[in-house]
Amino acid sequence: MADPALSFVIERTGDLLIQKIVFLEGVRRQVERLQKDLVRMRCFLKDADQRQDKDARIRNWVSEIRAAAYDAEDIIEIFASKVEFLTKDKGLVTKLTYYPLKIVNLYKIGKEIESLRMRLKEIADCREEYGIKNLGEEMTTHGEDLQRLRRSFPFSEDKDIVGFEEITKSLVAELLKEDRNRRVVSIVSMGGAGKTTLAKKVYNHAHVRERFNCCAWVCVSSSYDHKKTLRAIIKQLNEMSNEQLEKMEEEDLEGRLHQDLQDKCYLVVLDDVWKQEAWDCLARAFPDVGTSSRLLLTSRDRDVAQHADAYSHPYELKTLGVEDSWQLFLRKALGHGDNAGCPPDLEEVGREITRRCDGLPLAITVIGGLLLAKKKLKSEWEKILNNFSTYLSRSQSGVSAILELSYADLPANLKFCFLYLGLFPEDSVISVRKLIHMWVAEGIMQKRDTENLEETAAYDNVEELSSRNMVQVAEMTVDERIKSCRVHDLLRQVAIRKAKDENFFQIHDTRDDEISAKSRYLAVHSLPWDKKYVGSSTPPLRSLLFFNVHDYRKNISLNFKSFKKLRILDLENVKMSYNLPEGIGEVRLLRYLGLRRTSIGRLPHSFCCLRNLQTLDIRNSYPVRVSNFIWKLESLRHLYACRMECDVPLKIDGLRNLQTLLGVNFDDIMHNNMITLTSLQKLGIWVGERSEIDKLCLHLSEVENLKTLHLYRNITTVWPSLAGLSKLHHVTELKLSGMFLRKLPPDFPPNLSRLSLKNTFLRNDPMPVLEKLGQLSFLKMKDAYRGPQHMVISRHGFHQLKFLELRYLRVDEIKVEEGALPQLQCLRIRECYSLEKLPEELKHISSLDALELVDMPEDFISGLDADMVSSVPNLRIF
Template sequence: MAIVESIVELLLPKLADPILQEAIFLCSVGDQVKWLEAEFKRMQYFLKDADAKQEGDERVKNWVGEVRDVAYDAEDVIDTFLFKVESLRRTGFVGCIKRYACIFNELKPRHEVGSKIERIKAKIRAISESRSTYGIENIGQGAGTSSSGLSLQEWRLTSPLSQETDFVGFEKELEMLVAQLTEGELRRCVVSVVGMGGLGKTTLTKKLYNANTVKKHFHTHAWISVSQEYSARDLLRVFVRRWRVVSDKAAEKLNIAELRDKISEYLNDKRYLVVLDDIWKREAWDALKDAFPDVNNGSRVMLTTRIKDVASYADRRSQPHELRFLTNEESWDLFCKKTFAGQDVGWPQDYLEKLGREIVEKCHGLPLALAVIGGLLSGKEPREWDNVRKSISWQFVEGEVQISSILSLSYKDLPYYLKPCFLYLGNFPEDYEFHANELIGLWAAEGFLKERGELTLEEVGEDYMMQLVQRSMVQLTRRNSSRGIKSCRIHDLLRDLSISEAKESKFLEVRRDNGNAPSASRARRLAIHLNEPKYISLSSSHPHLRSVLIYIQGYASLQKEQSKFLFQGFKLLRVLYLAGVEIRELPKQIGELIHLRYLRCTKTELETLPSSIGNLINLQTLFVQSSNKIGVPETIGKMHQLRHLRLPGNKPQIIMSTGSVIEERHFGVIRWHTRVDLISNLQTLSGVYAGKWMEGCLGKLTNLRKLKIFFKTGAYAQLLSEAIVNLNCLHHLWARMSVPIRIFEGSAKVLPLPNLSHLLKLSKLYWGGKLDTFPEFPTNLTKLTLEWSGLKEDPMATLEKLKSLRILKLLGASYDGVEMACSAQGFPQLESLHLQALCNLKEWRVEEGAMPSLLHLWIGDCKQLKKLPEGLQHVTTLKKLELWWMRDEFNARVREDGGEDWYKIRHIPSIDIQQMIRFEAFGL
């Protein structure tokens, strides 16, 4: 079993840990530990073959389970022993360990670890002997892992990301549903799409939602995923944020009824389309329906659901559309798109097609099954196709297809290193959209990623995500500006599979009922999902936990006793992930979690981190959000394994300075002294204030990939210029003045941009400060944002030559000129252009042939702009135009019914005009 193999892989490096080696030598248990290491290495060899042979053989399955349990036992002994050794080290005892070896030999830990190892050795001997008893001596003589998947490097070279959605079939259904949305009754109708999981309800509805005819018909649109685990208040707040009905702070104070009223008031004079995806209960519809007014203007609400009764209940006068299965030819078409992706396979096509069609027939026209099987077979030889054909067995039960066999087959075919990564997705709530950086950081903390060659852990993680997408085991939802994976989600049927497989292997337990304590399953990971604000129930019945992940929709509080227990009760934690849990302070006991590698706390009111956090010598990721500014203690310099320090948000989070520790407040930020150069593995430094600490420190962070830094003035910009010469790994640079530039006077408001031409990996740049001269940007930039730059010359003349640029944002006061022009052939790759608060801009010209790839144009608060450019009519690639907070005269020119500029934009499917003017405070 690959999960057991990963457990053993995690255990072996611990046995070679230098601290452990020193301690076990002095405890006279070195021979025992060496024996364990050698025996687990031998087991690892057998496990590779057992992974292929355990399916359908209970003897092998039982044997693998016994190996798993003894590996867990060994890990518990080693981690507990390391915890005790490190506790002694912090007291200064282990610093004198050699001098007092005789005393150490008499310590209780020596006797405990020796006795426990002897018990483990006895179990291992019994397991080894049981191979003969079970009649499975031939394990270890096979070819190894069950998967013949491509190597990591091969995936990087041969497997570009496929399209997010391969839409096959349903053309007639699509046409009929478009008519239901745009024609017929004027009353607010509910249009429902009903079908079993995996049938393509969401895919079809997305196609409808983005159709040109539909986009043009409605004034405004919104999409929200409901799922089984929902909070009505949070769903309504999503609508409020989408339409900016009220500010986020105001929305937090409104109850459900008030939120419904605000949304209804906003929609009352608009023809709207709202999609409620994956709705399971009548109660969910009852909680939301009053937010969608019926004013007889042709507005529509769309539902996708597995339950026909829910669809009928939402609108008794509308017939739900029950989605059909794909035909044989449609199934074959989808299967080929997923399997071959336009590649020439180079095999005998007649034989391959015969096998393929037999496999497709067993999928019974279910799109999810076809996509997953297609991903499984991509790149495999005919022999393996035949094995898959023989393995598929499923049946119809009560009118629904049970596809667990197909999904399970695809899971079992994953390479051993991808299986724990896939199972880990069960930690996330239903319909959760997980960011690539977040997930990769968790994988790294769990030990699932290993550096290979010159690739970092993060780069290996990116490849793992790509492989899961290629296999259709996860769904790509958003790309970043470099066309890589930004975020993904997992289909709920595949999520069910991951949870089921994880529970069986004691990998993970998911709790949705807050009232019950965790079971005594010895699961190594516990995920708690809560929908309503409650106190979190925790108990000591899970002493072996390595990860606790808590997701709260809304807020939940930790009482003082619970907080103390959480940070003291689980000594062996590697991951502590608290999303939506209110925390007012981190107790000093957190420093005792010496195995911790990942710490994330959101929704906190922290003002400082305890100095004991420096004891977390294994911590890789520290991610803290707070309503306050956060002070960072100097002890953070002891955390040499730290790779990602994230204190995100648009407000500055911390200031670092040199000299003695001072507690001097500037705009609510606490200054602390620390040596960041001691954290040489750091790849992300987000939320720091510029200061003297940069001198001689920042330039030594040569592994830095992302830097997010705030400047009180431009005084330290030269230190950034000097440091950045050495930061050749930098991918993302984010720098800005901490307050609006109009507050500053004289030269202090200038924030000169350093020379970046040598940064060949830099792809994203945000610069928020006044520029005296227009800089030369790196030619490989894919995303550029300028704010407060105060440029006098038209920036387009320079920026349009950046051939890799895909996203450009010119925000408030970035350009002070009155004219702007985009030349023919300029911006060849630009996909998104954002122009905001260019207060003096009166005329914008776009020549024919400019921006040939533009998909999205956003213009907001440009009060002097008189009209849209003539050349916009030639940008035929445009899919979406948003006009926010423009003058009434400007908006009148773009009206469909007689507007002078309508002919320039009538080809654009989606046009969104927002007339409400809202200003957000800078939070000073």
């Protein structure tokens, strides 16, 4: 398929016929003919795909088809939206009043469709001139087969490291040298050779963690931002809020960091430093006061490393040798462990593929990920090998060629998803949940059956991109789902290059950037920004995303009338006026609106026009006022708020698509028929002192899909009685957050498997109650207990618990009796500053795989029992 988005646009014109059939009467036949024209054009795209890289005329030809397809979808959807607004849920008199407007719109869309069909005819006439052949209707099934394949092993960056053993030992020894001066230890290599992977291995080495009492990691990157880098380091060393840090000027940030490190033996990793100027700016913030502190620096430029410390010889990370390359290739391509062999019929071609990767770990990892998703047939591997020369010719290093080969092998939907990742700034840690909402809003996810499972398909796409090593996992959840991800900078450059070739998106990162009038996807990475800059060219944008603009001092105002084709608008962290402009109601195709951490305090009444909105994120540090229109947003799936306020009880019943509702008040819930929210899975409620939880639980007991319930309080009066939770048979996850809970509920949901207690200040040891919850497998406690100075887990307590996190608990001892926690797999203890030692019984829990100690006192770490440490397979000290 020549274009990653075009196939879906063509399919969606057909889908719109089905979804909006009632509103398209009168132009249905014209729309059907237009859709058939687009399908016919698709017949020639496979041949164009094979030749467009060599022929700019063919690229332009494909671009013209894409533009026509986008325009077709926009025309149909805007028209259907207008007619729906004029007629749906209206009385007979109103419908008659709007009838002339409907006729006018029918005439307009008819003219626009005919004009569009003429454009397509002209495009088709150029086909023979360019020598493009008809290769048939059949779309490639190869990519579809790859979608069905699941990865055979969980992603683990450290698991498959090869060839770094000796250099790791050398780096650790260098960091631990008895030299009281502050020294810089550097790792230098070309991009993709594994600098960051090696630095992470050294940074997390047990001996290194024992030596330094203060550690931080920051990625500097090519687009260096001094204030942002300083904030990132300071935040790892202090409990400072974003608001506090954002108020500090550059000189103050440097002074604060210097002060924080003044008497510390610190280790700071500066990953991916591109310029000497970046080091010069940072160097003055790192004190050199005879504490044996170290900086570990990675760079592609040897001069940068030598400039940082002329007395320290940079460690050059060479490419892998033949056998190390082969072992890494086997792990990635076959999913095998150490010393595993290769099927005899694949070895010859496999070794040739490995040879062509030139020992570059990133290249081997990516090509291995590609092969992992393929059938283990010699013919399949030979196809990859035979295409190498074509791709290698595009790049002097060959790395981009290999990465582009992986891109070319992606199915059309994954190509779209991968290119979309290129909109995010370099080194971004991307929330998978947010990414999924955006992809679904773009309409590229196909429903698998009658249920609404587009988000499941979107998550599967993230997993497949991860399994192909096209994205890197940044953070996993306890149940081993990908929570956040990032794109390696080389792969991001591939995405940007391909997007430019295909006119897919545009990134605005300097004031002088000219925004194309043809842009459909625009990411703004740099401000100040001329308020009229976009408005003057009025591109037909579908996505408008803002990043890294929270330092911009002026309010940003948008002319929403210029963006009537927008599906996605993300303004997270953007400073805007207190009230969202009424003009937002003009953007009726909008499906995703991100207003998180903006200064928006009120949503205008025109919001009720956003009938297509699927995701609304208004999580701010203070309540957001809304008019009583939420019930009209019939497509709404996810509503994220810290807290919403309304002058009258907020109506939400009837929202059959709503899956997530966070930040709603107790009284608003009680005024609605919650049974009508048939898709609701996650609910977060603010409760007051007089809230009757028993009645709430009865009210929610028949909401069959409700799995997660959050109850919050933010005032210092005591909680209401929490009786009645046992009525919630469907709830499997419960979160209680707020001060002065005093004591635990008398009962819990009978099928509860996940429990989180945050800032509850319990007076009595909660373990005797919690350990009896028979299905509990996940427990997190943060500042949950302020009673006597010890807790006790009794014999056979928590017989199903697999994950336990204890944070900010003011206890000096945790007793674990023999036979307790028999299923425990991971124990995380974080910032429990009074805790003197670990329970001795942990060494006898055979299931315990990981012990994570985060920000614990130096005395605690140094006093760890050696037998305990050796008994746990994975000890991680952060």
